Amino acid sequence: MKVLVPIKRVIDYNVKVRVKADNSNVDLANVKMAINPFCEIAVEEAVRLKEAGIATEVIAVSVGDKSCQEQLRTALALGADRAIQIETDEKLDALNIAKLLQKIVDEEQPQLVILGKQSIDSDNNQTGQMLAALTGMAQGTFASEVKVEGDKVNVTREVDSGLQTIALNLPAIVTTDLRLNEPRYASLPNIMKAKRKPLVVMPAADFGIDLSPRSKLIKVTPPATRKAGIIVDSVDTLIEKLKNEAKVIS
Amino acid sequence: MSILVFAEHDNSTLKADTLKTVAAAQAIGGDIHILVAGSDCQSVAQEAAKVNGVSKVIVADSPAYEHQLAENISLLVTELAADYEHILATALTTGKNFMPRVAALLDVAQISDIIAVESSDTFVRPIYAGNAIATVQSLDSKKVITVRPTGFDPVATDGSAEVVAIDSVTDAGISSHVSDQLSVSERPDLGAASIVISGGRGMQNGDNFKLLEGIADKLGAAIGASRAAVDAGFVPNDMQVGQTGKIVAPDLYIAVGISGAIQHLAGMKDSKIIVAINKDAEAPIFQVADYGIVGDLFDVLPELEGKL
Numbered sequence: 390m391k392v393l394v395p396i397k398r399v400i401d402y403n404v405k406v407r408v409k410a411d412n413s414n415v416d417l418a419n420v421k422m423a424i425n426p427f428c429e430i431a432v433e434e435a436v437r438l439k440e441a442g443i444a445t446e447v448i449a450v451s452v453g454d455k456s457c458q459e460q461l462r463t464a465l466a467l468g469a470d471r472a473i474q475i476e477t478d479e480k481l482d483a484l485n486i487a488k489l490l491q492k493i494v495d496e497e498q499p500q501l502v503i504l505g506k507q508s509i510d511s512d513n514n515q516t517g518q519m520l521a522a523l524t525g526m527a528q529g530t531f532a533s534e535v536k537v538e539g540d541k542v543n544v545t546r547e548v549d550s551g552l553q554t555i556a557l558n559l560p561a562i563v564t565t566d567l568r569l570n571e572p573r574y575a576s577l578p579n580i581m582k583a584k585r586k587p588l589v590v591m592p593a594a595d596f597g598i599d600l601s602p603r604s605k606l607i608k609v610t611p612p613a614t615r616k617a618g619i620i621v622d623s624v625d626t627l628i629e630k631l632k633n634e635a636k637v638i639s
Numbered sequence: 640m641s642i643l644v645f646a647e648h649d650n651s652t653l654k655a656d657t658l659k660t661v662a663a664a665q666a667i668g669g670d671i672h673i674l675v676a677g678s679d680c681q682s683v684a685q686e687a688a689k690v691n692g693v694s695k696v697i698v699a700d701s702p703a704y705e706h707q708l709a710e711n712i713s714l715l716v717t718e719l720a721a722d723y724e725h726i727l728a729t730a731l732t733t734g735k736n737f738m739p740r741v742a743a744l745l746d747v748a749q750i751s752d753i754i755a756v757e758s759s760d761t762f763v764r765p766i767y768a769g770n771a772i773a774t775v776q777s778l779d780s781k782k783v784i785t786v787r788p789t790g791f792d793p794v795a796t797d798g799s800a801e802v803v804a805i806d807s808v809t810d811a812g813i814s815s816h817v818s819d820q821l822s823v824s825e826r827p828d829l830g831a832a833s834i835v836i837s838g839g840r841g842m843q844n845g846d847n848f849k850l851l852e853g854i855a856d857k858l859g860a861a862i863g864a865s866r867a868a869v870d871a872g873f874v875p876n877d878m879q880v881g882q883t884g885k886i887v888a889p890d891l892y893i894a895v896g897i898s899g900a901i902q903h904l905a906g907m908k909d910s911k912i913i914v915a916i917n918k919d920a921e922a923p924i925f926q927v928a929d930y931g932i933v934g935d936l937f938d939v940l941p942e943l944e945g946k947l
Contacts, residue, residue: 405901406767415771427883482748483739507883509902512766513751518709518739527710527814530736533876543817547876548732549830549885550649551821555708558813567869567883568876603748607761607774615908618929620920624942627914630930635912637834637891638858638947 390500390537390559392435392444395490395520396428396464398457399510406510412608424460427505429467430565433572434535435503436468443537444501446470450493452486454478458588465583466575472586477593482603483511487519492596494524499560501542506531506564517564527557531566640669640759643719645728645738646687650677650705653686655831658793660729663786665692665794666756667725672697673800674719676712678705684802691798701808706816707733713740714809720745720781725759730785730886731830738785747779754790768882768905788830789888789909822877829878832861834891837880837907838873839865841896841917841936845873850936851895853944863887865894865903881906896936899924916940 400406401421409416424432438444449464450473451457461472475489494502502524507514521528529535529544533552536543537559545554547566575583593600621627631638642664647654657673664671672695673687684698697719703711716737720726726741728734730752742749754772755763761776762784829835836851836858848862855862863880864873880887882905892910897903899915899922907913908927915928918935925931932939 400767402902406770408771415767484743484746484748487743509882510767512768512882513749514735515739515742515749515751518736519743519749521709522713522740522743525813527811528736528740530709531732546732549877551819551875551877553706553819554817555706556815556817566876567866567879603778604750605776605778607776609766609771609773612765612769612772612908615913615927617926618913618931620925620931620933624932624939624946627930627932627943628946631891631912631914635891635929637912 390444391446391448391497392438393494393497393499393502394431394435394447394449394464394469395502395504395516396432396449396451396460397425397505397508398422398451398453398460399425399508402426402509408609408611412610414606414609422456424463425505425508427507427565429572430567430569431503431505432464432467432469433570434565437570438537439468448473448497448499450475450490452477452481452489452593461588462583463575465586466580467573470586472588474588474590475593476590479600481600483513483515484519484603485598485600487516487523488598489593489596490520491523494520501559501561501563503563503565506566517562521562526560526562528562529555529557530564532563533566533568535563535569641723642667642669642671642725642727643723644671644673645716645734646673646675646683647729647731647733648675648677648680648683650680651682653683654729655793656729656731656788658690658796659788659791660727660786661690661692661794662791663753663756664725664727667759669725670694674699674716676704676715678702688800688802689796689798690800691794691796693798693800696800696802698802698804699807700804703808703810707737708814708816709737709740710811710814711809712737713744714811715807716741717744718807718809725782725784727784727786730787734785738783742783745781745783747781747783748777749783749785750775750777751785752787753784754787768901769908770901787886789886822875826855827859827861829861829863829880829885829887833889834858834860835863835880835887835889836860836893836895837863837865837897838868838895839897840867840871842868842873848874850940854940854947857944857947865897894924894928895940897924898922899927
């Protein structure tokens with residue numbers, strides 16, 4: 390079976406983002422970018438399914454300008470077989486991304502689509518669920534275990550109260566949580582090999598979808614800052630401060 | 640203008656965070672209805688009827704909704720959506736799971752995780768792990784919104800709304816529940832506790848989390864963890880506080896052996912008082928802490944437990 394893995398190029402998770410002085414957005418000029426960590430876990434899971442003989446082909450897809458080819462090459466180096474870039478210079482809403490991905494699903498007919506549960510930039514946590522709705526597929530979000538069994542996939546999900554296991558008819562959508570796997574590092578030979586793997590560019594404008602924005606960013610401001618407090622020299626002082634100054638314990 | 644609020648519950652009790660989502664609905668303004676979708680969930684409906692500012696509780700009671708499967712719940716909510724301009728759910732695992740599905744079925748965007756309401760179409764939400772705060776205007780006629788509980792104060796529960804049962808059953812038939820493996824804890828729920836004590840990589844292993852338990856018991860606190868501690872396998876993921884874990888804002892947050900990565904700060908920096916215990920005086924956690932102790936947690940924790 391084919392596995393489709395949509396991925397996103399985002400700010401590197403170690404970088405602390407800054408807000409532009411005019412409050413129009415965050416400043417991403419000259420900032421280190423990377424594959425979204427949850428998307429990397431998605432690629433790893435798909436590659437493991439292939440190594441286990443369950444998946445036959447892993448296709449990575451990303452929506453963005455030319456620069457996201459860098460992350461698609463990363464996915465190829467991690468073991469994806471081929472890549473598709475849906476080219477656009479616009480920053481699209483999750484719904485429009487899901488609509489573009491739906492077309493790829495229609496064309497490629499994957500049995501499983503694995504996505505990251507959220508991107509660490511917009512923190513929306515939407516695309517996988519929206520793609521599931523548009524394609525009429527079942528969804529297993531926040532997955533910590535994925536087991537394909539016959540025409541079903543069992544997904545163990547990280548929920549607020551612990552773990553929940555559900556069974557989904559295939560084809561299905563899975564979104565990854567942290568503990569699903571630990572992604573491998575791409576080896577140098579695989580990075581070299583990835584450069585020769587197929588990467589197809591498809592302009593978003595050719596998809597025949599109305600991609601007009603669904604929301605407007607009014608402003609972006611820095612969060613309220615906490616001022617640093619004091620270092621206390623002993624546990625006794627700490628307890629005294631918590632009782633009498635902060636009044637949060639009695 | 641009417642607002643539909645989806646109730647978070649476990650078929651027996653209404654989750655208190657729903658009261659905060661109702662507060663967000665009040666900030667938007669309009670006639671507020673609560674949807675209780677579950678199985679054998681009449682007691683939840685009775686509780687929901689007491690929530691202030693709510694005029695109607697809609698109960699959809701069916702085995703199809705017992706486990707809040709996104710495929711079934713989203714069809715139900717979409718079916719009801721015609722009567723509402725705003726649809727709100729709490730940004731917890733259930734709401735996060737099914738709401739984007741509702742939005743896509745309605746062909747509208749979703750505004751996730753709002754922490755404030757500017758107007759009926761404009762909302763405030765954190766992005767980049769809370770390192771930036773975005774004000775976003777929805778351009779859709781219908782607004783599908785998830786509400787971050789730490790952003791709103793709960794409404795009171797001395798109201799009396801009418802309870803209406805609907806017999807619509809939407810079963811997509813493409814997913815089924817297999818099993819639950821729930822964490823059993825005598826301690827308060829992480830999201831609801833007024834005191835939280837969390838351990839990080841500095842705890843060194845899962846066994847050492849016992850050092851936090853004695854303190855948690857004395858303070859009536861919940862126990863949390865950083866992503867590093869979860870990644871290292873010390874504790875389960877449902878204890879994770881951070882950007883992609885739980886967002887908490889207790890009166891007192893005690894961070895033990897946690898360096899203070901931005902992803903962790905995203906989950907706790909709205910706490911009223913923050914205490915940091917770390918042996919590295921340069922750890923970034925001290926920049927947000929009200930009180931810090933620079934010291935070895937293996938010395939500090941037993942002393943703290945003894946003196947509380």
